[in-house]
Amino acid sequence: MSQHDATTDRAPGRAPAAPAKGGSAPSLEPSPALDLGVQLGGLRLKNPVLTASGTCGYGEVYGDLIDYNRLGGLMLKGTYLEPKLGNPPPRIVETPAGMLNSIGLQGVGVEAFLRDKLPALRRLDTAIILNINGSTVDEFAELAARLNGVAGLHALEVNISCPNVKVGGMEFGVDPRAAREVTEAVCRASELPVIVKLTPNVTDITVIARAVEDGGAAALSVINTLRAMSIDVRTRRPKLASITGGLSGPAIRPVAVRMVWETARAVRIPIIGMGGITTAEDALEFLIAGAGAVAVGTASFHNPSAPLAVLDGIEAYLREQGMTRLRDIVGSLETALYRSTKMEEK
Amino acid sequence: MSQHDATTDRAPGRAPAAPAKGGSAPSLEPSPALDLGVQLGGLRLKNPVLTASGTCGYGEVYGDLIDYNRLGGLMLKGTYLEPKLGNPPPRIVETPAGMLNSIGLQGVGVEAFLRDKLPALRRLDTAIILNINGSTVDEFAELAARLNGVAGLHALEVNISCPNVKVGGMEFGVDPRAAREVTEAVCRASELPVIVKLTPNVTDITVIARAVEDGGAAALSVINTLRAMSIDVRTRRPKLASITGGLSGPAIRPVAVRMVWETARAVRIPIIGMGGITTAEDALEFLIAGAGAVAVGTASFHNPSAPLAVLDGIEAYLREQGMTRLRDIVGSLETALYRSTKMEEK
Amino acid sequence: MPGELAMPAAPPQRYHVRARVVAHEPLGGKYRRMVLEAPQVAAHARPGQFIHVDCSQGWVPFWRRPFSLSGRSGDCISFIYAVVGPGTRNLAKRRLAEEVDFLGPLGNGFHLHPTASPLIFVGGGYGVTPFFWLLEQAAGRAVHLIHGARSASELLRAAPNGAQVMYTTDDGSYGERGLVTDALRRRLSSPSARQAAVYACGPRPMLRAVALLAREFGVPCQVAMEELMACGVGGCFGCAVKVRGAYRLVCRDGPVFAADEVDWDEPA
Amino acid sequence: MPGELAMPAAPPQRYHVRARVVAHEPLGGKYRRMVLEAPQVAAHARPGQFIHVDCSQGWVPFWRRPFSLSGRSGDCISFIYAVVGPGTRNLAKRRLAEEVDFLGPLGNGFHLHPTASPLIFVGGGYGVTPFFWLLEQAAGRAVHLIHGARSASELLRAAPNGAQVMYTTDDGSYGERGLVTDALRRRLSSPSARQAAVYACGPRPMLRAVALLAREFGVPCQVAMEELMACGVGGCFGCAVKVRGAYRLVCRDGPVFAADEVDWDEPA
């Protein structure tokens, strides 16, 4: 079980250029250069650590508390064409080793994003990835098209966990045909690399993953939140106004790792792994299972420096293991021993 | 978040007749009789608290540490027609607020169960429910038939999360047709009330629940474990020899409550709710969501008296709320306020 | 209502610090006061702002916990908290010289009306804590503090200087029997209160009642609101309250809002 | 191998107790010893058995933690543990007179061969702790204790009475440089060891090597095994080891097994 490890300086000041403590401090001795670079379809990241969508706003949230320039990229808050009011409160619930949220994709809409949020992001030296949403396939395509030719945006992450109004609010992401259709529409409309984010609320994630790969996605994000619910037994009311919401945090990590592993064996496109990552060790589970990059979400609420600690720890691990390239560990899970043992048993 | 609350006497001795501390001690003043009885199809329980299958063996495990006679029933370890070797170790992993297991249904087989285990259980004043398993529909039916006319067995719980060898090892429980087929076969073969236990690893649990209801099940158990995985980053090997396993414990509770709530609205047969119950408050979430009874599983590993503490706490809650019958809270979730608010927003 | 009530946006300076505990004392009842040495935070904080404290042991509780600042002194800030659950129970165990990890100062803080008089502060339960500091800022002005709770044991009787203090308890176990709003109504009914301004912090039903009274009497009113918080810094959008028809974030846009801009009829 | 090595099944008496800490002391290195007052447990426990201790704070760690009993004295039992992770870190914070919640005594325990001589005890790292107690049971008989670890700081040098003790360290920082099995081989090679019996506790690779040596020299051998444990009482079937082709439970059927019955070639 990951233990909490506070990772900040005592009064680090704004936007510390030096890495936070807690992650391993970079050694001063010369050591072989580490190649942490990641190629996700057409998107190049300088290292594999991203922030997960919806947990760092439009990139303005933690910029004064951690140095975003050290990260591989920022996956921004889910955005629709139009501004969204979001769900009524209560919107969040604390659960064992996790939390529920039903923010309802409250957001400023694409025009306000481009006008008010993007300019500041252009000054960062990190990949900027916008999480896009729609209620119909056409909305997705229109939003993707609007983002063509926009400087400072490096990729789109398509959130297919949002409700499809055309089919009674069922998520796009649970139906392989709808998932593929959205993917194709966005890929057709967009000039940017298209990452599609899968929902874990399905019987077989590989079926959806393959549909999305066939639809032309450059990469996959795995996983979004698990649908869940919590009840206040005193009032006998749901703790979320929207009744159900999404479970995230360490509680779901074992499910996320399993889904990344399954998906990695089912598709050829790269995967961004996420779900409960709090430490480098957690992130390494995803990389070893087959993710080419990772995103840190809920953990940042507990510790804003969590993404940096994850990055520092991955570097330290590679050095310890005498490796020079991140890709040497991607998908390096050793299962042969166990498989053969199992067969022997039968 | 539930807090741990040790619930035992300081040296309680064997099989304490008095309730353990920690749950509320029954008041000595006369108070209106509480009706905690539960009717699950043809099965009558004196109260709604059961042990979850696979977490109390064949009922011999905790009998010296807690008084099973106080419980509504025991759901015993998963049993096949034949003895099963089980999976090679490692079989368990600790995870944030939970654990993985891949025991592989190690078990003595039905004949040894009847010969060696059942006689002692007949002396208990609690419902005895055997969890049955098979690799084919015929195996399920044969096992169910073998259990007809056996004294001291009160119901069967059909575990449809086990792999269906006829269709390449996919679980029966993820396919509505297979789920219904197994249910029908067992109901046809058995004279006992048939409870069917649903897997959470599906896109829409209500589809499976309805199929099983149509197949004739008397009640449903919701949920079994979530498929999950954990990796040792030092060895880069899976922490379970079987690579993936089942996630249980408090981590999954919000998913379990959601599934119970969805299922309760989709079927007319009663539900036994389970998944991460550690305290009475947790159990009440399931009852309010629509479960008619609850089962305590993984929590017993931490605290063998957890089922008794849950029972005591449910009683205390009912008294506090001035209620006299358990069924007054079953399905009492109040959602109207929230729903109307949400509509207003649109 | 006057424009001076519009609250400024995100605060200019926030820090993630590990600060040494320089004092930690029981205040009676469930209350304790903690003083932390945090020079930069102390330099930038203002009354009504809060800090978001890591109260966990091995990730339990999973979220940080927000506490209003109750004072500043030199390089130190202080807050007063009630021990009510797992987080505050852990916090209560911290000893002198140990370090506490927190984010702050967060939120906007109160803005005292430049000319209003008297200034009426209304604190329900631990909601009174920011007023201990706000009182210092109002030094020299006429201030009334109305502090209420369910019963005497939940009152914080750290009798501040320079204010007329009135206590209320629901059960009459200390001060006046009744609600803070009964006392507030009486105060506002006095002709001397025509130019008053009201500042309130406490549970939402109390704030709502205070807001309605302020509107009834036509005096400006600011309320410091509470919502469950995950991140505390505007990252999760969890702590929403409806203000003028849109959801604003208590941690970033508040916790202080102009009372008449809050949509009080929303459930929360 | 003689039938007397067959281990008895589930123990006759188990209790779930909250016991007062009556001593808790550092033993050097990462080691600490805890003494708990638990009359019923003390009355029924035997060397080689273990207790399953709730080391959690707010459910972290989620499982109890198993520790071998290292002794009994009157109404008290004791165990020695290394502080290595979250559970043992929490345990190390328990103070005198606080209560510790545990299940025990669990498992079967060692069974000393009635006539063998000398009795050779082999303890790797904290695996030596049950032998401190077993030594008392062997009082008056010829006993050799071989205790090894990676380096001096991991040795438990609580020099027991009545035994010849030999220390080994992998790095030679204390005692002999090498493995316990090097020392064991030498001991078994001596003609005086023809009627020896071997009792071992430590990491699986060590136990395997000890078992092979005992077979080579034709002497009886019992090994106390370790596996990750959730329940500790036979409820979860998690702590399986393969013994004579079937999975047995370390917590219920063990932790002590006849060395030649364990399927050592299984991965674990």
Ligand SMILES: Cc1cc2nc3c(=O)[nH]c(=O)nc-3n(C[C@H](O)[C@H](O)[C@H](O)COP(=O)(O)OP(=O)(O)OC[C@H]3O[C@@H](n4cnc5c(N)ncnc54)[C@H](O)[C@@H]3O)c2cc1C
């Ligand atoms: C902006 C802000 C300022 C605050 N200032 C103070 C302060 O100065 N002193 C003080 O004692 N407390 C203050 N609180 C409340 C404090 O954060 C909670 O009491 C604390 O989080 C409880 O944590 P716990 O783990 O001990 O208990 P929990 O078990 O988490 O909570 C105990 C009870 O408090 C309720 N609660 C928990 N968190 C909140 C919250 N954020 N808002 C409302 N109710 C909550 C729970 O529903 C429960 O009933 C403030 C809250 C906010 C949002």
Ligand SMILES: Cc1cc2nc3c(=O)[nH]c(=O)nc-3n(C[C@H](O)[C@H](O)[C@H](O)COP(=O)(O)OP(=O)(O)OC[C@H]3O[C@@H](n4cnc5c(N)ncnc54)[C@H](O)[C@@H]3O)c2cc1C
């Ligand atoms: C029957 C039995 C008897 C034991 N007796 C003692 C004893 O007398 N003294 C003592 O110091 N320790 C003993 N142990 C080991 C002890 O249980 C672990 O060190 C302890 O659980 C560590 O818990 P933690 O939370 O501090 O660390 P964790 O973070 O859980 O573990 C730290 C390290 O120990 C390993 N570990 C944890 N639990 C076990 C386990 N059950 N078996 C093997 N490795 C494990 C982990 O893989 C990790 O590398 C015994 C174990 C068993 C099964």
Ligand SMILES: Cc1cc2nc3c(=O)[nH]c(=O)nc-3n(C[C@H](O)[C@H](O)[C@H](O)COP(=O)(O)O)c2cc1C
């Ligand atoms: C408060 C919150 C808001 C989120 N918003 C979005 C979103 O807008 N779009 C999206 O695709 N995922 C969203 N997510 C999901 C996360 O990006 C991530 O997939 C998930 O939380 C699992 O990772 P974690 O456990 O590290 O948080 C949100 C998660 C949280 C907790």
Ligand SMILES: Cc1cc2nc3c(=O)[nH]c(=O)nc-3n(C[C@H](O)[C@H](O)[C@H](O)COP(=O)(O)O)c2cc1C
């Ligand atoms: C070690 C272990 C063994 C289990 N074995 C079975 C089983 O044999 N049959 C079955 O239907 N469910 C089995 N389960 C699932 C539980 O009965 C229960 O559905 C699940 O663990 C969720 O409840 P919990 O979180 O309270 O444990 C097992 C769970 C655990 C942890």
Ligand code: FES
């Ligand atoms: S608490 Fe996260 S946005 Fe306010």
Ligand code: FES
């Ligand atoms: S630890 Fe559960 S069966 Fe041994």
